[in-house]
Amino acid sequence: xxxxxxxxxxxxxxxxxxxxxxxxxxxxxxxxxxxxxxxxxxxxxxxxxxxxxxxxxxxxxxxxxxxxxxxxxxxxxxxxxxxxxxxxxxxxxxxxxxxxxxxxxxxxxxxxxxxxxxxxxxxxxxxxxxxxxxxxxxxxxxxxxxxxxxxxxxxxxxxxxxxxxxxxxxxxxxxxxxxxxxxxxxxxxxxxxxxxxxxxxxxxxxxxxxxxxxx
Amino acid sequence: xxxxxxxxxxxxxxxxxxxxxxxxxxxxxxxxxxxxxxxxxxxxxxxxxxxxxxxxxxxxxxxxxxxxxxxxxxxxxxxxxxxxxxxxxxxxxxxxxxxxxxxxxxxxxxxxxxxxxxxxxxxxxxxxxxxxxxxxxxxxxxxxxxxxxxxxxxxxxxxxxxxxxxxxxxxxxxxxxxxxxxxxxxxxxxxxxxxxxxxxxxxxxxxxxxxxxxxxxxxxxxxxxxxxxxxxxxxxxxxxxxxxxxxxxxxxxxxxxxxxxxxxxxxxxxxxxxxxxxxxxxxxxxxxxxxxxxxxxxxxxxxxxxxxxxxxxxxxxxxxxxxxxxxxxxxxxxxxxxxxxxxxxxxxxxxxxxxxxxxxxxxxxxxxxxxxxxxxxxxxxxxxxxxxxxxxxxxxxxxxxxxxxxxxxxxxxxxxxxxxxxxxxxxxxxxxxxxxxxxxxxxxxxxxxxxxxxxxxxxxxxxxxxxxxxxx
Numbered sequence: 001x002x003x004x005x006x007x008x009x010x011x012x013x014x015x016x017x018x019x020x021x022x023x024x025x026x027x028x029x030x031x032x033x034x035x036x037x038x039x040x041x042x043x044x045x046x047x048x049x050x051x052x053x054x055x056x057x058x059x060x061x062x063x064x065x066x067x068x069x070x071x072x073x074x075x076x077x078x079x080x081x082x083x084x085x086x087x088x089x090x091x092x093x094x095x096x097x098x099x100x101x102x103x104x105x106x107x108x109x110x111x112x113x114x115x116x117x118x119x120x121x122x123x124x125x126x127x128x129x130x131x132x133x134x135x136x137x138x139x140x141x142x143x144x145x146x147x148x149x150x151x152x153x154x155x156x157x158x159x160x161x162x163x164x165x166x167x168x169x170x171x172x173x174x175x176x177x178x179x180x181x182x183x184x185x186x187x188x189x190x191x192x193x194x195x196x197x198x199x200x201x202x203x204x205x206x207x208x209x210x211x212x213x214x215x
Numbered sequence: 216x217x218x219x220x221x222x223x224x225x226x227x228x229x230x231x232x233x234x235x236x237x238x239x240x241x242x243x244x245x246x247x248x249x250x251x252x253x254x255x256x257x258x259x260x261x262x263x264x265x266x267x268x269x270x271x272x273x274x275x276x277x278x279x280x281x282x283x284x285x286x287x288x289x290x291x292x293x294x295x296x297x298x299x300x301x302x303x304x305x306x307x308x309x310x311x312x313x314x315x316x317x318x319x320x321x322x323x324x325x326x327x328x329x330x331x332x333x334x335x336x337x338x339x340x341x342x343x344x345x346x347x348x349x350x351x352x353x354x355x356x357x358x359x360x361x362x363x364x365x366x367x368x369x370x371x372x373x374x375x376x377x378x379x380x381x382x383x384x385x386x387x388x389x390x391x392x393x394x395x396x397x398x399x400x401x402x403x404x405x406x407x408x409x410x411x412x413x414x415x416x417x418x419x420x421x422x423x424x425x426x427x428x429x430x431x432x433x434x435x436x437x438x439x440x441x442x443x444x445x446x447x448x449x450x451x452x453x454x455x456x457x458x459x460x461x462x463x464x465x466x467x468x469x470x471x472x473x474x475x476x477x478x479x480x481x482x483x484x485x486x487x488x489x490x491x492x493x494x495x496x497x498x499x500x501x502x503x504x505x506x507x508x509x510x511x512x513x514x515x516x517x518x519x520x521x522x523x524x525x526x527x528x529x530x531x532x533x534x535x536x537x538x539x540x541x542x543x544x545x546x547x548x549x550x551x552x553x554x555x556x557x558x559x560x561x562x563x564x565x566x567x568x569x570x571x572x573x574x575x576x577x578x579x580x581x582x583x584x585x586x587x588x589x590x591x592x593x594x595x596x597x598x599x600x601x602x603x604x605x606x607x608x609x610x611x612x613x614x615x616x617x618x619x620x621x622x623x624x625x626x627x628x629x630x631x632x633x634x635x636x637x638x639x640x641x642x643x644x645x646x647x648x649x650x651x652x653x654x655x656x657x658x659x660x661x662x663x664x665x666x667x668x669x670x671x672x673x674x675x676x677x678x679x680x681x682x683x684x685x686x687x
Contacts, residue, residue, distance in 0.1 A: 016540075017533055018412055018512050022652045027633045031280065031297040033254035033304050035365075051658040054297050083533065085413040088446065089650060090631075091348040092252065093364035114416055114448050115348060115362055122366035172380060173236035186263070189374045192232055192240060196376055199231045199242055200269075209469035209477045210244050210341065211271065 002124035003182030007105045008151040009078030013142045014068050019082060020089035021116060025098040029054055038094055039101030043069065069102075073146050081138055082109040086127075087116025096123045106152050108159065110135050121175045124182070126152065128159060128169045154180055218487025220384045221451055222419040225359035225484070229342045231376055240376045241359075244341040247327040248275035248314065248368070250305040251633070252346025256369035257308040267312055268375040274336050275309050275316040277302045278326045279633045283596050283623035289320045294635060325599020325625045328352040328440065328566035332432070333601055335465025339454045339481040344371055349566045349649065351442040354451035355435035356458055357484035359419075361448035382449065383493040385418040386486075389426035391500040396683040398576065399434030400568060400647065400666035402426065402498075403441040404506035408516040410496055415447030418494065421486060422452050426500030432461040433572035440567045441649050444513040453485035507553050507679050508651045508664040510541035515651070517553050519669070519681045525549035544653055545661050546641060554679050556663065557589065559642035561620075561674040562656070563667050564596030565630035568647035571605050573667040578611040580671035580685055586619035587677030594621040594636070596628040620674065632657045645673035 029041045031054060040058040047069060049062040063070045069077070080099065086109040087095060096119045099107065105125065110132040120127045130138070141161060142148040151160040154176060160166045178185050189196075204211050219227070231240040253275070260266070267273065280298035290306075293299040302319065309316035317323040323330060328349055331337035339357040344350060348362035363377065371377060387406055407414075420442050427435065435452045442450025452458075459478055462468050469477050504518030515538075517523070523542065526549060529535040542549065547556065563569070563577050574597060586593045595615050597603040603625055606612055612622045629636040630648035638644050638660025647670050651662040665673065672682040 017537060020512075020650075020652045022631075022650070022655050026654055026658075027631050030251050030633065031295070031301050033258070033301060035255045045654045045658065085416070085446070088412060089348065089443075089652060091346060091362035091364055093255075093346075093366060096364075111413060111416065113413070113446060115364060115443075119364035119366065122364060172238065174234065174238035174378065177236070184263075185378060186265070186370050186373045189240060189370065189376055189378065193374075195232055196240070196242070196268075196374065200375070203242065207340070207477070207480065209338070209473045 001122070001182050001184060004105070004124050004126050004154055004179045006151070006153050007078065008149055009105060010074065010076055011079045011081050011138070011142045011148050011150050012068050012074040012077035013081040013139050015083065015139065017083035018085045018088055021087055021092050021095040022089055024087070024095040025092065026052065028052065030092060030094050035097050036101055038098035039103070042098040042102040043067070076103065078103055079106045079108065079150050079152070080104050081135070081142055082107055084110045084132070086112050088113040091115045093119045093122070096120045096125050100125050108135065108138065121179055124179065126154060126179065128152065130159065130167055130169060134167050217491040218489040220486040220490040220492060221357060221421050221453055221484060222359070222382070222384055222449065223490070225340065225342065226381055228340065229359060238378050238380055241342060241379045243344050243371050243375055243377055244272060245336060245343045246273045246368070246371050247331055247343065247345035247350070248273060248305070249279060249327050249345070249347065250277045250301045251279045252365045253308065253368055254301065254304045255365045256372060257312065259369040260372055265373045267314065267372045270313050272375060273314045273372070274331070275305060275314055276324050276327055276330055277305050277319055279627045279631065281319055281626040282634055283626050283628050283636060286624035298634065322600035322604065325602065326566045326569065326627055329569060329598030329602065332356065332436065333465070333599055335462055335468035338462060338468065338477070339458055340484055344377065348443045349440050351448060351450045352436050352440040352566060354439040354442070354449055355432060356462070357451060357454035357481065359449065362443065382419045383417055385415060385420045385447070385494045385496065386492040387420055387422050387496045388424040389422065389498045389500045390424045391426060392429065393426050393500045393503060396505060396668060396686060397503050398666040398668060399430050399437035401503055401506045402500070403438040404508065404513065404516045404664060405498060405503045407441065407445045407513045408506070409498065410445055412444060412512050412514040413446040415442060415445040418447050419449035419451065420445070420447045422450060424500070427452060428455065431572055432457060433570045436570070437567055441513065444649055454481045505666065505669050505682055507669065509545065509547060509553065509556070510538070511544055511651055511653050512541070513649070513651060513664060515541055519553055519679060521553050523547050523549060523551040523553070556643060557678045558645050558673055559591050560638060560644040561590065561593035561670050562596070562629040562644055562646040562648065563594070563670050564598070564628050565648035566598065566627070567649045568667050569596060569598030569602065571602050573647065574602070574606050574611050577667040577671040578614045580668050580682060581618040581620065581675055582614050584618055584675040586674050589677040590674065591642070592621065593619065593674040594623055594629070596623040597625050599625050618675065629656050631655060645670045645679065
């Protein structure tokens with residue numbers, strides 16, 4: 001996995017709560033058997049005026065000029081500023097794959113849905129929870145100031161504004177460690193293979209119906 | 216010291232290692248696989264040169280992309296070539312790695328969350344995962360069951376474990392008795408309406424109380440299925456006689472001495488009387504009316520006697536904006552009566568409501584009636600080949616067909632419209648599925664979540680009606 005240590009990037013403010021993963025990447029694009037190529041269809045139904053189809057040339061499609069990512073000032077944004085409960089709904093990992101493929105590295109919101117939050121860390125994408133008042137402030141600043149950037153430091157667990165104001169954030173130690181070092185967490189788990197085997201052996205004795213014939 | 220919750224017990228029983236950093240390795244007894252969220256996981260195994268840790272813990276079936284007509288044609292019946300490749304890829308991966316799969320022509324094929332319990336592949340006390348958020352369904356059996364992403368599907372295939380942080384405990388207690396015509400679907404929609412679509416985030420929810428204990432396993436599965444729509448990855452119900460009776464004599468269930476030992480263990484799967492919950496939510500079952508969702512989030516629900524809200528009366532600006540946006544998308548007016556919402560299509564199916572009891576409830580309403588001529592389509596999609604066979608044995612298929620509903624083959628179908636079944640732009644659908652998100656059932660489609668009985672009542676009326684007026 002790609003490591004994440006620090007990032008500074010342009011902020012795109014998406015002023016909408018309860019953004020679900022169907023909205024992030026609609027179902028017709030889940031038919032792909034690859035992990036890449038979802039970027040052109042990120043937020044497809046909000047971004048374009050027509051119905052998107054897999055494998056189509058999106059540069060020819062009519063775009064919704066009101067959608068935040070279609071505005072010139074937010075072109076090449078890599079930090080998505082969002083509202084509460086971002087990523088709710090389906091467990092599809094295609095949602096973080098699409099955000100990553102588009103070019104986002106950081107998502108900031110007052111809260112995230114659990115499965116989406118977890119899926120981000122598996123893909124080198126950093127979801128950051130900040131207090132709702134801080135998020136409100138960042139929204140105001142990003143909308144007023146063109147070219148507004150935020151600097152994120154995962155080691156120090158801080159988000160810093162252009163004026164130098166810094167906000168701390170929490171992230172659990174294991175996820176932070178894996179992301180900072182770009183670790184393959186299957187490899188980390190397999191270091192405990194003996195422990196898993198001995199657990200399995202004892203479970204085979206206490207709950208034999210979970211093993212063997214018919215299973 | 217306080218007693219343990221059901222979740223605490225399940226967590227402790229599956230704990231392989233507690234790490235100092237707060238994360239834990241949890242053992243997974245069962246992984247269910249389908250074609251949409253597994254191909255990249257198998258590819259990951261292949262690239263890393265890894266093998267599945269324990270083959271017999273896995274069970275696969277294609278469900279999201281399968282057509283619901285002309286099943287005899289098998290994979291050749293999948294018109295969309297991209298969908299076909301995904302189903303073929305699942306077959307190839309399962310064959311290559313040696314994983315048991317109910318393929319498209321197998322009568323045991325169906326929606327993963329229907330076939331697990333149906334086969335006894337879901338047993339009380341198991342930890343169960345699947346790359347699908349509605350895996351919470353299996354919590355109805357006193358299981359620790361939740362949806363995961365594709366990277367975690369690969370992780371479980373390779374290690375039989377998941378890295379987890381323990382969640383907080385929530386009890387949702389539904390006291391009293393449910394009124395006639397009020398189902399598990401109405402209960403869970405009322406719960407989501409009360410606690411909100413993020414109300415359960417970070418929690419494992421246990422559903423308890425007299426109203427829950429009085430439900431069949433089908434009703435409990437419907438409730439646990441939609442835990443995720445309240446933000447909770449895990450929803451559970453304690454094991455009781457209803458659970459054990461359902462599990463008995465299923466193909467994968469234990470027999471003989473193993474059955475007796477299993478039952479002894481399963482009887483311990485309930486929260487202790489003195490268990491402490493981080494949060495408790497209480498509802499009175501007798502107050503719950505048949506529910507209809509009017510908006511674009513499952514928390515946007517009202518009773519059948521209610522009205523679409525007026526955003527002018529909402530004081531929270533973010534919520535007000537959400538209501539305005541939802542009404543615009545749904546093409547509804549503030550204060551409109553729920554019974555005035557006219558429908559274009561009716562969908563009875565999905566992992567929420569496609570089991571035999573759901574179909575019986577719907578059939579009881581449409582029996583001797585006709586689908587309203589104002590509807591473009593009303594369809595019934597059973598959850599599995601075995602549910603379909605059972606329904607046909609009971610004559611439910613004839614009741615549906617005589618009433619003018621289409622009787623289809625099993626799959627996820629119009630719940631998320633990955634196959635050919637979908638809504639047209641602007642169409643209103645009474646749907647027994649779980650999500651009313653924008654575009655979920657088709658580009659520009661408008662979903663109203665209801666119970667099977669309410670969907671059936673809407674089908675014969677052309678608009679929403681209180682099912683109790685038709686049946687009592």
